[in-house]
Amino acid sequence: MSDLLNDELAVLNVGIEAFAESVRAHGGAARHIDWRPPGDGEPALAWRLAALLGDPRDPDAPGSRVDRANGTAAARMLAAQPRLVDIALQARDVWPDMGRTLLHAGAPLSWEAMCAPMRGSMIGAVLYEGWAKSPEEAEAMLGRGAIPFAQCHDWQAVGPMSGVISQSMPLFVVKNTTHGNTAYTNFSEGIGRVLRFGAYSQPVLDQLRWMETVLAPAIKAAVAHAHDGIDLKAIQSQALLMGDEVHSRNAAATGLFFMAVAPALTGSDFDRAKAAAALAFVAANSQFFLNLSMAAAKATMDAAHGVEHSSIVTAIARNGVTTAIRVSGLGAHWFEAPSDTPEGLYFPGFKQADANPDLGDSAICETAGFGGQSLAASPALVKLVGGSVAQAIAYSREMAHIAWTRNPTMSLPNLEFAGAPAGIDVRKVVDTGIRPVLTTGIAHRTAGVGQIGAGIVRVPMGCFTQALAALADALGV
């Protein structure tokens, strides 16, 4: 401010920055104030928002009730203790009645509405389960509605990218030992041509079979050996000190997880060559921990869900068409809006026009305070997603403006160890106009090509304005 106050003539510009540029271009001194009208430019919504903000003079005011509810939800979030307690060798061991149901990421959608990578994943799952002999036959089955779909989130599960889970696939079983709830996720296939990006060639299916019959039993043998399972929260916390934001970068977390399982597996009576192959697979995949970070976040945020009147976001999920959020006090309803396409860096030979709209359940990490919320922890990630380290740090500062609180167990070293922003508050998003930042992989819009880059994307404002209206309805505002 001091520069400005030293000038004789000064302009404070609020709103559209171009006006300030114009003053400066004519030799004037102008300071731009970054401000957008609350309520996404809708005066009626802005008035409802005002009534939903806390009022310290009136504990019975609607906003004060939201504040109290958020305090409860946030306390549950911070108290959660997600631990990897077991591996289910097949999903049907967890869900005996799942039959041919295929789980997918994001909010519900029909076969017709699915993007190409998700369709490819569904075809691959049908082939993997042996329900069809050819991709054409699988596609026909899917097209005529012979295969039911369900969303991972409604089955206490999450899956990256297309998020496909079918009955034979192994699952990580993550228990929140504080609240007793459980979350599930599938196993990371590594990079390249993989099912979650819509590939279903024979090598893809062969690797899935190896994961089911070798990798999953190996990790299960190691976890069985660990007292009370493996503490995923401790791994996430340490990884934030080691350059991961524990969504799009998990190099340190994967190493910590690896060190937690390798001695037990080596000392077990599990087949030795297979144990070595399983360990080599994990060691070669620096994102192996992503699925575990997601399940830990899911187990955490499910505990914070269902607090009446709470405006804290408990899930963000993308089905490749829409981005959808769930809110603690607003039940199972998804508030959806068309997804943005991520901006970032592309692998050689690919460009933004090749990118599928944002996809996957992995944004559950951001609801729990990781990923874009904790980007300050991961300077190295800017080499993958673009931008500067200063920008990465600025994202975490920005996200603090829309967070209900900070998580003292998740320190961000580059913010002098301030806790990571925790608990996205729908009201604050609509009030400030700051949309949550997600770090994300970028899928090719054609099935099976795989990952073509990584970047940054923001959750559409429409998710939050709809949720705010619903919250106002619920409180009679």
Added chain:
Amino acid sequence: MSDLLNDELAVLNVGIEAFAESVRAHGGAARHIDWRPPGDGEPALAWRLAALLGDPRDPDAPGSRVDRANGTAAARMLAAQPRLVDIALQARDVWPDMGRTLLHAGAPLSWEAMCAPMRGSMIGAVLYEGWAKSPEEAEAMLGRGAIPFAQCHDWQAVGPMSGVISQSMPLFVVKNTTHGNTAYTNFSEGIGRVLRFGAYSQPVLDQLRWMETVLAPAIKAAVAHAHDGIDLKAIQSQALLMGDEVHSRNAAATGLFFMAVAPALTGSDFDRAKAAAALAFVAANSQFFLNLSMAAAKATMDAAHGVEHSSIVTAIARNGVTTAIRVSGLGAHWFEAPSDTPEGLYFPGFKQADANPDLGDSAICETAGFGGQSLAASPALVKLVGGSVAQAIAYSREMAHIAWTRNPTMSLPNLEFAGAPAGIDVRKVVDTGIRPVLTTGIAHRTAGVGQIGAGIVRVPMGCFTQALAALADALGV
């Protein structure tokens, strides 16, 4: 500067900052310029220094010859490729004639001169080798000169803290595959009561025996399986992106090393329970990689040593009494000065008065660009050594002023991926008065108590003024 120039009356203060404080106290505006006279306040040395600085108009000037030599030494340093190629199960396999010689850290010193922790280490080594039946007997042998001493550095070796190596102890064998030279180091014992801090109770000796008979053969089996050994430079480079400065923090590097050895060990025919125990030992010791980082630095800097007229520091070593440096163009001579005592954070119950003066060969890491040179890479380390993240970053900026170049393969994310400062130039230290910063563990001054804290220490200026004078002599300046 803008604040200053806006004022009507201004003082530029050079030298002692108290004068500027005085002006400010009387309401004046003063800007302090941080400057110290070159040559450590010795005009004669300052004149010699001036003659040793490069002169672009005269390629035959003494300083221009030093510049060229430094270019050669730095190129060797940057081209080095240190790899862990083998484990020697006993030191005498490497040095068949070592007999009862005990190696130690730092410059040569007598039994009488040794600090208590180093004496404790020597007693422990004599007991470990079975040359005496009791500590009293061992001490008497050492006191009457029955056991010869040698410094690690002269045997192409390095050791943390007391640095003790005796004939039965296993060694890591690190080869610089670019230049063909080899470096050795002992195995990390973990923390607590350990030989390198002067402890020699039966559990300490028992663990050393287990390391000799189980841990070392296990790692040897894994390394034998790796094609061309394990690339230590790649681990160091990645670890700098993961919160390590690869001297006092090696949490990420240890994890990367662990992932490099565990699959091969698990798949080998090495005894299974012993393999599991070896892996569990490494996983529980986040500083396990320190010794490997030191040997990698030693293999790197030995290749840069011996370039006539080069002023680049190729070793910094502390024997608990003196800190000593070697310089590329000045042969095997140690330039010594009394060590400073580290300042930092102490474990509960300990204070600075308990601290031994700085100890160990681990400062070889700083000569190769790690530790204090790369402190910007390790925000998490400030929780161990004290200070703020901003200070940690400032140290790396400061160190760049005394470095010959930067190492493009060692990026510091918090400096927007600038290369780590590489190659401490004796001339720049004497010119700027900036002494190299070392990150270091703090030993209790009583033998066997162990580590009592961690902190920061600077290399004494006397090492550099002596080296500069010797370089001036060699060039006839």
